[in-house]
Amino acid sequence: MANSVSFPAVSTPLSAHQDRVSLAAAEPQIALGALDGRYRSAVAPLIDHLSEAALNRNRIHVEVEWFIHLCAEQALEGLPSLSEEQVAGLRGIVTGFGPEEVAELAAIEAETVHDVKAVEYFIARRLDALGLAELTPLVHFACTSEDINNLSYAVGIRDAVEQVWLPAARTALKGLGDLAAEAAEVPMLSRTHGQPATPSTLGKEIAVFVHRLTRQLRRVEAQEHLGKINGATGTYAAHLAAAPGLDWPALAQRFVEKLGLTFNPLTTQIESHDWQAELYADIARFNRILHGLCVDIWSYISIGFFRQIPVAGATGSSTMPHKVNPIRFENAEANLEISNALLDSLGATLVESRWQRDLTDSSGQRNIGTSIGHSVLALSNVTKGLTQLAVAEETIAADLDANWEVLGEAIQTVMRAEAIAGTEGMANPYERLKELTRGRRVDAEKLEEFVTGLGLSPAAEARLKELTPAQYTGLAAQLAREFAATS
Incomplete structure (x- = not known):
């Protein structure tokens, strides 16, 4: 990302640097890339x-x-x-x-x-x-250029992740966690393989993403940022030539750790960049999970489970006034894909070097800002998109009420339990429910008639007759509240 803007302090353990002169916040020239232009x-x-x-x-x-x-x-x-x-x-x-x-x-x-x-x-x-x-x-x-470059990149990447990417990810997760908590008890028809399946709650399904993304966030937070300062081929040869009696590896380690980095004790001319590949893999995995969330949210919007809150003055479609397009999630999808393409390429490139040194890493690393930038842009869009959603409980409830056949799972499972308990007439429960429900819609009346004729124990029959699709959500609400809090 070119052109000058204001630079706040780079935080390091060595000094606060709170009084840096700001670089000019000049308007950029016409940009070739979207990150330096539109976004x-x-x-x-x-x-x-x-x-x-x-x-x-x-x-x-x-x-x-x-x-x-x-x-x-x-x-x-x-x-x-x-x-x-x-x-x-x-x-x-x-x-x-x-x-x-x-x-x-x-x-x-x-x-x-x-x-x-x-x-x-x-x-x-x-x-x-x-x-x-x-x-x-x-x-x-006694330095080779890579002694300076690897440490400079490590400081910049560390601070970019800690001060920009992680806060953006946490903000998006907070919004997602809030949505999971809000919708924790909203019963919803699940769809496995795109077909009606055992109900859940909307909040529990959102909480699954909160839980997955939080795990990846912790990996990023725990990432080591390695550095070295050991000369032209990692041997301290020049150092020892100048001062042969000094413990240069120990002195180098103290320096690297003063910069707030982890010391890499054994390298060629370059620091091996393995830690960068690890970091980019974790961010890319986070991106992929977030991409899955965007696809799901987009799909829920398309079937009316979410209403989009119109932004005053905004145009949804250039020709269809009724539309509010889910552009935040579409934009996020595209930027996550671009980010991952770059992160994957960097991760593959940076772990290789011909013999003791080549310059492929130098050219590659100049794209780190772009790769993380597209992820930050996606996170910004997800965060904004979540604030523009309202849960359409009526639509979700109507969808669920139209699919009473999903209780077939509950009925055949209760029949199995009854058979184990010694109740007569419970043979072939799965096959009997398949005959009743597969390929056809079954309403409450037909299910009640079927249950009445099974010969279940009075307690089991009463329990099944009281059951509705909206009540058949197991521990979904409890799980949603528990794991929404991890954000």
């Missing part, structure tokens, strides 16, 4: 973490913190201790990264034709003013 407002928060400008700011952040870390650890002979003012000044390079700095860095990169080298020169230009000109060689010390 920009829905995904703009991701730009603060996954845009090119955000990546460069994170690179500066990692380089600066590595510089500070080396001094604090006295990693090299002759390194001075930095004053509080110098540390603050170094971190100010990050917090002061605004539109002018973006332009300056771009100009340096135009000369170097190397993005990470441009960052190194950008930082070096600022050391003299901090009284640190003699420490210019310490910038990017």
Whole structure:
């Protein structure tokens, strides 16, 4: 996602960064992609973490913190201790990264034709003013570009997921949980294989999605974000050449963990990206479950189980005034599909690298923002769509009342129990109900007549005669209330 917008703080355990200069909130140029054009407002928060400008700011952040870390650890002979003012000044390079700095860095990169080298020169230009000109060689010390890039991406992805995607997912789940609770006791005809089946409640069926999505959310929340800083081929060779007596793996681990990441102790030139593939698989699975929800909601709308609440002034159809189209759920479906296509591709690409390094991961990772952006856009549409639904209890009740044959399951199961208890005349219960109900509608009167003639025990006969399709929902309401709360 290109073009500059305001950047709030990147949260890290190292510093609060609450006073960063905002990048210009300029109007974007005509956009090639929908996320930077039509849907920009829905995904703009991701730009603060996954845009090119955000990546460069994170690179500066990692380089600066590595510089500070080396001094604090006295990693090299002759390194001075930095004053509080110098540390603050170094971190100010990050917090002061605004539109002018973006332009300056771009100009340096135009000369170097190397993005990470441009960052190194950008930082070096600022050391003299901090009284640190003699420490210019310490910038990017013993680092390969991937040492900086893998940590910068990890910080950006972590913050994008924690600060943007997860809150959007939780908001959508909250709306879904509220709907499940609201409709917990609304009896509904189920349809298995598209055919009338044992009734449930609308809330219980929604709660199934709440439960499934919540499980995936917990996987995303628990994801490790790995990082490494171990040199050109992961051997610490340059580090040991400069300071052979230092425990560089331990120093590197302390640094990576200070960034709030999990240390990867063994890599080639690149961090292996397995954790990214794991994360994208979990988000994609969440997306697929959400896609299933959208299809079901759309289908319930189409048969009148939900009424859509018209938005004042909105046009449902360009030619048919009566229509209110379920566009929120249709939009979500499309964006979830696009998101998953990208996430699946990233997950497959990023876990492979030719020998010790190739650049396929570099090109692939530039699409992380787009892949997550389409998921965020879908979540926004689901959240809005849920607020525009009203449960049509009358329609649901009429549909259920037209299908008394679904009580055939209850009757033949009670007959089985009666047979086990020793009641005579209970043979072939399934076959007898099949003969009565298959391929035809059976009303309350016919069922009562059938039950009366079975010779059931008085208690069982009374229980079945009192039963209606609306009452034949088992523990559905209880389950709905229990699992709606997990949202």
